Amino acid sequence: MNIVRVALDLPLPRLFDYLAPDAGESDIGRRVNVPFGAGSRTGVIVALAAASDQPGAKLKAVTEILRDMPALPAEWLALCEFCARYYQTPLGEVTSFALPPMLRRGKLPRMKKPAAAIAASPAPSARDTVPGASARDITTATVPRPLRPQLMAAQQEAVAAIAGVVGFHTLLLHGVTGSGKTEVYLRAIDAVLARGGQALMLVPEIALTPQLEGRVAARFPRAHIVCANSGMADAARARGFLEALSGRAEIVLGTRLAVFMPLPRLQLIIVDEEHDASFKQQEGLRYSARDVAVWRAHQLNIPVVLGSATPSLETFHHASTGRYRMLELPERAVAEAMPVVRIVDTRREKLQEGLSAALIKGLQQRLERGEQSLVFLNRRGYAPVLACPPCGWISRCQRCAANLVLHLADQRLRCHHCGFETAIPRACPDCGNVDLLPFGRGTQRLETMLAERFPEARVLRIDRDSASTPKKWQALLATIHAGEADILVGTQMLAKGHDFPLLTLVGAVGADAALFAADFRAPERLFAQLMQVGGRSGRADLPGEVLIQTEYPDHPLYRALVDHDYVRFARAQLDERRIAGFPPFSFQAMLRAEARSIEQSLAFLLAGRRAAEALADGVTLYDAVPMRMQRLMTLERGQLLVESASRPALQSFLAAWMEKLYALKMPGGLRWHLDVDPLEF
Ligand code: ADP
Ligand code: ZN
Numbered sequence: 001m002n003i004v005r006v007a008l009d010l011p012l013p014r015l016f017d018y019l020a021p022d023a024g025e026s027d028i029g030r031r032v033n034v035p036f037g038a039g040s041r042t043g044v045i046v047a048l049a050a051a052s053d054q055p056g057a058k059l060k061a062v063t064e065i066l067r068d069m070p071a072l073p074a075e076w077l078a079l080c081e082f083c084a085r086y087y088q089t090p091l092g093e094v095t096s097f098a099l100p101p102m103l104r105r106g107k108l109p110r111m112k113k114p115a116a117a118i119a120a121s122p123a124p125s126a127r128d129t130v131p132g133a134s135a136r137d138i139t140t141a142t143v144p145r146p147l148r149p150q151l152m153a154a155q156q157e158a159v160a161a162i163a164g165v166v167g168f169h170t171l172l173l174h175g176v177t178g179s180g181k182t183e184v185y186l187r188a189i190d191a192v193l194a195r196g197g198q199a200l201m202l203v204p205e206i207a208l209t210p211q212l213e214g215r216v217a218a219r220f221p222r223a224h225i226v227c228a229n230s231g232m233a234d235a236a237r238a239r240g241f242l243e244a245l246s247g248r249a250e251i252v253l254g255t256r257l258a259v260f261m262p263l264p265r266l267q268l269i270i271v272d273e274e275h276d277a278s279f280k281q282q283e284g285l286r287y288s289a290r291d292v293a294v295w296r297a298h299q300l301n302i303p304v305v306l307g308s309a310t311p312s313l314e315t316f317h318h319a320s321t322g323r324y325r326m327l328e329l330p331e332r333a334v335a336e337a338m339p340v341v342r343i344v345d346t347r348r349e350k351l352q353e354g355l356s357a358a359l360i361k362g363l364q365q366r367l368e369r370g371e372q373s374l375v376f377l378n379r380r381g382y383a384p385v386l387a388c389p390p391c392g393w394i395s396r397c398q399r400c401a402a403n404l405v406l407h408l409a410d411q412r413l414r415c416h417h418c419g420f421e422t423a424i425p426r427a428c429p430d431c432g433n434v435d436l437l438p439f440g441r442g443t444q445r446l447e448t449m450l451a452e453r454f455p456e457a458r459v460l461r462i463d464r465d466s467a468s469t470p471k472k473w474q475a476l477l478a479t480i481h482a483g484e485a486d487i488l489v490g491t492q493m494l495a496k497g498h499d500f501p502l503l504t505l506v507g508a509v510g511a512d513a514a515l516f517a518a519d520f521r522a523p524e525r526l527f528a529q530l531m532q533v534g535g536r537s538g539r540a541d542l543p544g545e546v547l548i549q550t551e552y553p554d555h556p557l558y559r560a561l562v563d564h565d566y567v568r569f570a571r572a573q574l575d576e577r578r579i580a581g582f583p584p585f586s587f588q589a590m591l592r593a594e595a596r597s598i599e600q601s602l603a604f605l606l607a608g609r610r611a612a613e614a615l616a617d618g619v620t621l622y623d624a625v626p627m628r629m630q631r632l633m634t635l636e637r638g639q640l641l642v643e644s645a646s647r648p649a650l651q652s653f654l655a656a657w658m659e660k661l662y663a664l665k666m667p668g669g670l671r672w673h674l675d676v677d678p679l680e681f
C-alpha cells in the first residue's frame with residue numbers, strides 16, 4: 001500500500017492518487033501537501049490503495065504528509081462523504097469547506113500545547129475536579145454551581161424525554177419564545193457533560209451573540225466551551241477546531257458550519273430555531289446544517305433536538321407522522337400571558353406615512369408610559385426606488401434585474417443584490433428633471449417619519465445598514481437594553497433571540513407582500529417572522545401587544561397569529577402543499593446556470609434536460625426557465641427544477657445525472673450548480 005487517495009478542493013468529482021511510500025493506516029484523515037499542475041495544493045488523505053485506478057497515469061509523490069495534528073477521525077470523513085454524495089459536491093470541496101481556512105491551507109495555529117501532543121479523545125475527566133488544560137477552567141474552578149430555575153412540568157418532561165433517548169432519535173422541542181427551550185437545552189447539555197460527553201449546539205447566524213455565549217458560560221463555569229462561526233479570526237477558529245478534535249472542548253456553540261466540528265465524544269446535538277433559513281448555505285456546498293445534524297446524529301446513534309416556536313413544515317410533518325418525537329412547551333416561563341395580537345384593517349384608512357391611527361396611538365401610549373415599541377418593516381433603505389414621474393425613469397441596477405434602493409442616510413443608491421452603489425443623481429439622467437421622487441418605504445424613511453411625528457422620542461433603527469458590524473450590532477442591543485431608545489424601527493434582524501424587557505408594542509407594516517409571493521415558502525417565513533417579532537414583546541412583567549397592519553384582515557395566516565395557533569397554520573399549509581405536491585410531500589433539486597446571455601444558460605439547461613430524460617425514472621423534469629431575478633451581477637440566470645416523490649429515487653437520479661452534466665460542453669464563462677433541497681426559487 002504505497003498510494004494515497006487525496007481529496008483536493010477542485011470542482012472535479014474524483015479523488016487524486018499520489019505515491020506515498022511511508023504512508024500507513026494512521027495517515028488516513030491527515031492533511032497532505034501534493035504537487036498539482038505547476039504548483040502545489042493541500043488536501044486530505046481519505047484512503048490508502050495498493051494500485052491506482054487511474055489507468056496509465058504516471059503518479060507523482062506527495063510532498064509531505066502533515067502529522068502535526070491528530071488525524072481527522074473516520075466518522076468525520078464519513079460525514080463529509082455523506083455530504084458529497086447527498087449534495088452532489090466533490091468530496092475535496094466538502095472536506096475543504098469543513099476545515100477552518102487555516103487548517104485547509106496546511107497551516108496550524110499557535111496552541112498552548114502543540115496540537116500533535118494532545119492525545120486524541122482523552123478519557124473524560126470527573127466533573128468535580130478541574131478538567132483538562134485550559135486556563136479558563138482553572139480560573140473558574142472555584143465558582144459555585146450557578147443558580148437554576150425550578151423547571152416547569154413541561155420542561156421537566158422534555159428534559160426527561162431527551163435524557164431517556166437510547167441511541168438515535170430526533171426530538172422536536174416546540175415552544176414559543178420565552179417558553180424555556182434554552183433552559184431545556186442547558187439541562188440536556190448538563191446531563192451529557194456529567195457523562196463525560198461532548199455537546200454541539202447550533203444556532204442561527206444572528207443569534208450567536210455574547211449574550212448567549214455568556215448564558216452558556218455562566219451555566220457551565222467549569223466547562224471548556226468553544227464557539228465557531230465564519231466571522232471569527234482564522235487562528236481562533238482553527239484552535240477551536242483542534243480543541244474539539246482533541247476532545248478537550250466539551251460544548252461547541254456555533255452557526256451552521258459548526259456541524260462539521262470533529263467531536264470524538266459527541267453525545268447530543270441541538271439545533272435551535274431549526275426553521276431558520278441561515279442553516280441552509282446558499283453558495284458553494286449548499287448544505288442544510290439542520291439536515292446534516294440529523295444525519296450525523298443517526299450516524300453516531302445519539303439524540304438530536306430541534307427547537308423552534310415555528311418549526312419548518314418539513315420538521316413539523318415528521319413530528320406529526322411520528323418519525324420525530326414532539327415535545328411541547330405550551331406556556332411562557334416568565335411573562336404571564338402571550339402578547340395580544342390585533343389585526344388593523346387598513347383598507348379604508350388613509351395611512352400617515354404608512355402608519356395607521358391605531359399604531360400611532362399605541363406608540364404614543366408607550367411613550368407616555370416609558371415603555372419601548374418596535375415598528376417592524378422588512379425592507380431596509382429609505383425607499384425601494386427613486387423615480388422621475390414625468391418621464392418614467394427609475395433607478396435600476398445596471399448589473400441586475402433589480403432596482404437601486406435609495407439610502408438617504410449616506411446619500412447613495414444601492415443594489416441590495418450585487419452591492420453596486422452610486423451617488424444620488426441631482427437630476428433625472430434621461431430628461432434632466434430635478435424633482436426625483438422616492439417611491440415606497442424602507443426603514444430609513446420610517447425612522448425619519450417617526451422622529452418627526454414624535455420629536456420627544458428616541459428613535460433607533462436596527463437593520464443591516466445600522467448594524468453593519470458585530471460591534472455596531474452589540475452597541476445597538478446595549479442601547480435598547482439600557483432603555484435608551486423609545487421607538488425601534490427594525491427588520492427581521494431584531495426578531496431573533498433577544499429579550500427586550502421594556503418592549504411592549506410591536507407594529508408590523510408592509511407584511512402583506514409576502515402573502516401572495518410566488519415562492520411557496522413565503523407564507524411559512526412570514527408566519528415565523530411575525531410570531532418571532534411578536535415574541536419580543538411583553539416579556540418580564542409588562543404585557544405585550546402586537547398590531548399587524550393589513551389589507552387582508554381575514555387571511556387565515558393572520559387569524560392563526562391572533563390565536564397563537566402555529567399548529568392550525570402548519571396543518572393548513574401542509575394540506576395545501578400535499579395537494580400541490582410540494583415539499584415535504586416531494587423532494588426537489590434545482591439545476592441553475594448563469595452565463596453572459598440567457599440563451600446560453602437556457603441552452604445548457606436544455607442539454608442537461610435531454611441528458612436527464614433517459615435517467616429520470618420516477619423523477620419529474622420541469623422546463624428550463626429564466627430565474628425570477630434573471631440578471632445578477634451582469635450574468636443571466638436560468639433554472640431547471642427536478643422533483644420526485646421518493647428521496648432515494650431522486651438521489652440515484654442525481655448521481656447518474658451529475659456524470660452527464662460534467663460531460664456536457666459548456667460555452668466559456670458559463671457556470672452551473674446543483675442545489676439539493678433548495679429553499680429559494
Ligand atoms: P426560550 O429559549 O424558549 O426563548 P428561555 O429558556 O430563554 O426560553 O427562557 C425564557 C426566560 O425564562 C429566561 O430568562 C429563562 O431564564 C427563564 N426561565 C426558563 N425556564 C424557567 C423556569 N422554569 N422558571 C423560571 N424562569 C425560567
Ligand atoms: Zn445589482
Ligand code: ZN
Nearest residue numbers: 388391428431
Ligand atoms: Zn426623467
